[in-house]
Amino acid sequence: MLFQPFPIRSMLLPNRLVLPAMVTRLSGEDGVVNADIKTRYARFAKGEVGLIVVEAMAVHTAKSGPLLRIGSDEFVPGLTELARLCHDAGPSKVVPQIIHFLKISRSGWRQTVDMLSHQEIDDIVEAYGTAAVRARRCGFDGVELHMAHAYTLSSFLSRVNPRKDEYGGTLENRLRLPVRVLERVRSLVGNDFPVGVRFLGEECIRNGYTVLDAGPIAVRLAGAGADYLSLSAGGKFEDARPIPGEPLYPYTGYSGDRCMPGNQYPDGANLYIAEAVRAAVHAAGLTTPVVAVGKIPTRELAERVVAHEKGDLVGMARALLADPDLPRKWREGREETVVRCVYGNVCKALDENFRKVTCTLWPKALGRAPESHDVIAPVWPQTGPELRAECKDGRVLLRWKSASDNEAIYGYQVMRAEGDGLLLHHASVRGSSTRYEDARVLGGQVYRYAIRPYDLAGNHGPMSPTVRATLS
Numbered sequence: 001m002l003f004q005p006f007p008i009r010s011m012l013l014p015n016r017l018v019l020p021a022m023v024t025r026l027s028g029e030d031g032v033v034n035a036d037i038k039t040r041y042a043r044f045a046k047g048e049v050g051l052i053v054v055e056a057m058a059v060h061t062a063k064s065g066p067l068l069r070i071g072s073d074e075f076v077p078g079l080t081e082l083a084r085l086c087h088d089a090g091p092s093k094v095v096p097q098i099i100h101f102l103k104i105s106r107s108g109w110r111q112t113v114d115m116l117s118h119q120e121i122d123d124i125v126e127a128y129g130t131a132a133v134r135a136r137r138c139g140f141d142g143v144e145l146h147m148a149h150a151y152t153l154s155s156f157l158s159r160v161n162p163r164k165d166e167y168g169g170t171l172e173n174r175l176r177l178p179v180r181v182l183e184r185v186r187s188l189v190g191n192d193f194p195v196g197v198r199f200l201g202e203e204c205i206r207n208g209y210t211v212l213d214a215g216p217i218a219v220r221l222a223g224a225g226a227d228y229l230s231l232s233a234g235g236k237f238e239d240a241r242p243i244p245g246e247p248l249y250p251y252t253g254y255s256g257d258r259c260m261p262g263n264q265y266p267d268g269a270n271l272y273i274a275e276a277v278r279a280a281v282h283a284a285g286l287t288t289p290v291v292a293v294g295k296i297p298t299r300e301l302a303e304r305v306v307a308h309e310k311g312d313l314v315g316m317a318r319a320l321l322a323d324p325d326l327p328r329k330w331r332e333g334r335e336e337t338v339v340r341c342v343y344g345n346v347c348k349a350l351d352e353n354f355r356k357v358t359c360t361l362w363p364k365a366l367g368r369a370p371e372s373h374d375v376i377a378p379v380w381p382q383t384g385p386e387l388r389a390e391c392k393d394g395r396v397l398l399r400w401k402s403a404s405d406n407e408a409i410y411g412y413q414v415m416r417a418e419g420d421g422l423l424l425h426h427a428s429v430r431g432s433s434t435r436y437e438d439a440r441v442l443g444g445q446v447y448r449y450a451i452r453p454y455d456l457a458g459n460h461g462p463m464s465p466t467v468r469a470t471l472s
């Protein structure tokens, strides 16, 4: 089912896999598309993901560090080239995510929605409208309106929106600006241009809204003409950790953890949100597709999302950053060669520090995901991997010998089983390391471990013999 084409208004996705927007910090302060941006996105297209949502780009003129922009015609040539390169590189459809955000300063001050005049609100509506028309002119296949996280439209939707007029208070009032924006965009881009919306299924802050509000929000946005609903969670200023002299970054608190769930969260951590919203949309007699997102690392889970109606489309941000070729490898039945994201959130930390977003698994000198057509798998030394397990300070410490490869060792997969159970992927370790500490262990429980090396093409070498460990 994942690889059946999926229609969204005039756009036919080649499959149900979506790259949700992910800021790369590759552009300069000028917000113009550059060579690094083109390489990054063309690579995703080459990997055959169904829909590429290009990172958030500003519809207005405010500067905000290295972030793409679409707020005036000067950005059209670069964006046009970006859309064309992606279309040339692979079958993916491509839409930009367009965003408006409020002012923020290093002093800790930030503009909030109650400070906006009616004229400024009208200007936001127009800025979205003209940016969406620009997206169409640039040759994108549609446009996605950013109504999630800490940004303007999400702050209007928020349950803690402090406005006292017709834009705050009741759900109907909080929806007023997002719906105005959507209707204005639709009126300007026409009926044949797909317009998606990304919004929060749960704010994950104190007094914030939950799926109880997200259902009606989804129904209203779908009724107002949204062609797909991409669900996110958290990412708010309200619980962000202030750092003196630095602008507040909305992903440093609990809501930030919920937005990009790290390895302390279970796989599919936010799927209940998409499932509840999808159910609300269907209960209202609508069929607007829902994009489920949040730590979906495996094909098995992605298939389950669709089969069990938790979402119509499967969003995978970090998993695709770690391995942009994942969709093609899945389609070819080569799941084994996928380089799996370890959800340690190094990419998130780079974004937070306005540094170029890369994946910690990529070879450092390369600065991008490696491309290799090599078919020769790594091998262990003649003496074998000599995998050893030692129990120490409530952890299991694994050490092994380096494998070798005709190109390069990219990493090692750590496999773990409880007792005599099935060995499952537990973690991945960079190729430069030959040790791993497992701190998620219970005393008295028998664990079995094995290691598999993989190379730049994702070819896996033989599994090491298993070792057993039990903490006393």
Ligand SMILES: Cc1cc2nc3c(=O)[nH]c(=O)nc-3n(C[C@H](O)[C@H](O)[C@H](O)COP(=O)(O)O)c2cc1C
Residues within 6 Å of the ligand: 020, 021, 022, 023, 024, 055, 056, 097, 146, 148, 198, 232, 259, 260, 261, 293, 294, 295, 296, 315, 316, 317, 318, 319, 347, 348, 351, 357
């Ligand atoms: C480095 C980074 C940048 C992100 N930038 C955006 C963004 O521009 N717009 C957005 O809606 N979400 C953004 N996100 C959130 C992702 O789209 C996605 O919702 C989140 O990472 C959870 O999905 P995943 O578990 O598949 O990574 C970003 C995430 C990361 C890690």
Ligand code: SF4
Residues within 6 Å of the ligand: 318, 319, 321, 322, 340, 341, 342, 343, 344, 345, 346, 347, 348, 358, 359, 360, 361
């Ligand atoms: S840096 Fe870590 S969390 Fe981010 S994509 Fe790479 S492995 Fe995944």
